[in-house]
Amino acid sequence: MKLTRFDTSIEEFMIYCSSKNLSRKTILAYEQTLKFFSDYMRKTFEIERVEGVTKSHIRLYVNSLQERGKYTSVRVEKVNSNLQSRRDYGKPVSINTINNHVRNIKVFFNWLSDEDEITKNPVDKIKLLKGSERMKPLLSEGEINLVLSSFNKTKFDTYRNYIITLFILDTGCRISECLNIHVEDVDLSNKAVILKYTKNKKERLVFFSTRMRKELQRWIQYKDRYFSNELLFPSNRGNVMAPNTYETALRRIGQKRNIELFPHRLRASFAQYYLLNGGDLYSLSRIMGHSSLEVTKVYLQLDDESVRRQYQKFSPLNGIKID
Incomplete structure (x- = not known):
């Protein structure tokens, strides 16, 4: 199919994104969002140039996202012949997902405005949808123990996955x-590690506990019997391990224990426990590698059990001696 001027503008934007050294995941998210949007503009309003888009068009597109179900706009034969058999196929698209689409569209049109490609910016008065989904409840201590006890520490891959889980x-x-x-990035003496391959491409120093140091010491000695390379958590073949390999293993353990489990939930639980145990938002933001405090504030969402624990810990009356 012949490229429209809209498609060309998207291609130019993607080149810009690549020049900014954004992560592959971020670039892919922009591209998918904008191609869906341009396809909607062309089919619904016969708009083939970015200059033809108005704020009303964007609002109508957001409304269409709310009305359609998950994956219903994806060409099944192009992606997965079994897509319609997914349990969540056709279910409502979440507010968070829709807001991610809106953010990506806003970035695109703000870039067009900065480049003087458009004279009137249609996203100037476009706002995110109100309300958001609550985070998954904090993993309880009991659930964490159940998960950790599910790893077989006598095999290389499952022992590695156990240490990765502890580390996150x-x-x-x-x-x-x-x-x-890499092993050389780990400072066991000072209980710190330099993360060199981060989302924003900036190195970040994070710290680990005394218990984690002991676990890492044992793991490194064990790993070195199998591989001589410098990766701290190599794949079974000694290469960089694919994230989905770990995600799949973690999900299986979650299914076995009837716990919804994925890497980001481990990361979110770390953040929530950090705050519950008295850590501050500013240091947490730095540890997490967030671009701003606004991103970190999402972890202030607490479930009822966490609020109950905090109340018992900080209740004014509990700290007052009353005769």
């Missing part, structure tokens, strides 16, 4: 950051 729970790092750590 103890440091809050992303799984992609974790899998690119």
